[in-house]
Amino acid sequence: xxxxxxxxxxxxxxxxxxxxxxxxxxxxxxxxxxxxxxxxxxxxxxxxxxxxxxxxxxxxxxxxxxxxxxxxxxxxxxxxxxxxxxxxxxxxxxxxxxxxxxxxxxxxxxxxxxxxxxxxxxxxxxxxxxxxxxxxxxxxxxxxxxxxxxxxxxxxxxxxxxxxxxxxxxxxxxxxxxxxxxxxxxxxxxxxx
Amino acid sequence: xxxxxxxxxxxxxxxxxxxxxxxxxxxxxxxxxxxxxxxxxxxxxxxxxxxxxxxxxxxxxxxxxxxxxxxxxxxxxxxxxxxxxxxxxxxxxxxxxxxxxxxxxxxxxxxxxxxxxxxxxxxxxxxxxxxxxxxxxxx
Numbered sequence: 001x002x003x004x005x006x007x008x009x010x011x012x013x014x015x016x017x018x019x020x021x022x023x024x025x026x027x028x029x030x031x032x033x034x035x036x037x038x039x040x041x042x043x044x045x046x047x048x049x050x051x052x053x054x055x056x057x058x059x060x061x062x063x064x065x066x067x068x069x070x071x072x073x074x075x076x077x078x079x080x081x082x083x084x085x086x087x088x089x090x091x092x093x094x095x096x097x098x099x100x101x102x103x104x105x106x107x108x109x110x111x112x113x114x115x116x117x118x119x120x121x122x123x124x125x126x127x128x129x130x131x132x133x134x135x136x137x138x139x140x141x142x143x144x145x146x147x148x149x150x151x152x153x154x155x156x157x158x159x160x161x162x163x164x165x166x167x168x169x170x171x172x173x174x175x176x177x178x179x180x181x182x183x184x185x186x187x188x189x190x191x192x193x
Numbered sequence: 194x195x196x197x198x199x200x201x202x203x204x205x206x207x208x209x210x211x212x213x214x215x216x217x218x219x220x221x222x223x224x225x226x227x228x229x230x231x232x233x234x235x236x237x238x239x240x241x242x243x244x245x246x247x248x249x250x251x252x253x254x255x256x257x258x259x260x261x262x263x264x265x266x267x268x269x270x271x272x273x274x275x276x277x278x279x280x281x282x283x284x285x286x287x288x289x290x291x292x293x294x295x296x297x298x299x300x301x302x303x304x305x306x307x308x309x310x311x312x313x314x315x316x317x318x319x320x321x322x323x324x325x326x327x328x329x330x331x332x
Contacts, residue, residue, distance in 0.1 A: 016212055018212075018216065019212055019213075019215065019216040019219070022216060022220065023216070023219050023220065023223070026220060026223055027223070030223065030227050033227075033231075034230065037231065037234055041234065041238065044238070045241070048241075048245060052245065052248065052326070052328060055252070055328065056252075056327065056328035056329050057329075058329075058331075059289075059290040059329050059331075060290075062289050062290070080290055088292075088329060091327065092326075092327055092328060095325050095326065095327050096325075096326060098325070099323060099324055099325055
């Protein structure tokens with residue numbers, strides 16, 4: 001009689017253990033993959049959003065450009081309105097971020113810098129903080145670097161945002177920053193044709 | 194005694210098989226959910242990319258051209274979006290530096306059993322997707 005019980009106990013136990021072990025491991029792997037996929041989606045989304053928003057803000061003073069085209073070579077590219085560019089950048093970011101609820105928390109516009117190159121001078125207009133407090137300075141062409149490390153040789157813009165993402169394990173916030181540097185180009189009509 | 198022992202032996206095999214089958218069923222269910230969830234993430238990502246590409250085209254054209262509009266709708270439909278509306282999108286050419294908008298709304302069936310044909314109706318979960326983008330014309 002003892003033998004019967006002994007056999008029964010030993011036979012199915014490894015099967016149960018295997019089942020629960022495999023399901024547990026699989027669940028952990030799936031959760032890990034899901035959090036990785038979510039993080040990668042965050043990464044791509046914020047990269048694209050930042051690039052698109054800075055590109056949207058790069059609006060040149062086309063009247064001045066085509067005016068200087070006749071007397072200078074290369075012509076001078078400058079922003080149509082730097083304050084307007086900052087507002088455009090923020091509005092484009094806000095529109096793109098609002099379509100991804102639960103992705104970013106406490107998004108802050110750290111810095112937005114417009115570099116305007118004219119002859120050997122670089123005019124630097126910096127907007128800091130969410131209110132965009134403005135400061136203007138100048139530098140010599142070749143000696144001005146963006147916070148990303150690019151040497152400023154063309155009229156361009158730099159932007160940096162700061163945001164929190166939620167930790168999937170304990171729900172705590174992790175602060176991340178993203179930045180980008182883009183140059184402003186104008187395509188001449190003949191180049192387009 | 195001997196009869197009893199002989200009787201129990203096939204029962205344990207059946208028990209093992211039931212456990213293994215249960216194991217397989219749980220794993221298959223998890224796999225289905227995982228593939229369904231990842232396919233949803235992939236579809237949404239591709240929808241966003243299609244909108245982004247169209248936005249860049251709009252930037253150089255100054256508006257959404259009818260041919261780009263048709264391409265965008267086809268791409269979004271291929272990515273699982275239906276009842277697509279582009280209301281609020283800039284359809285007429287604007288001047289250099291003016292703001293242009295691309296607003297897409299549609300229905301996406303967030304269904305983990307999408308590949309399972311008829312059975313998929315059980316898990317049907319239509320969701321309204323809204324993608325709003327804006328930029329400036331650079332033509």
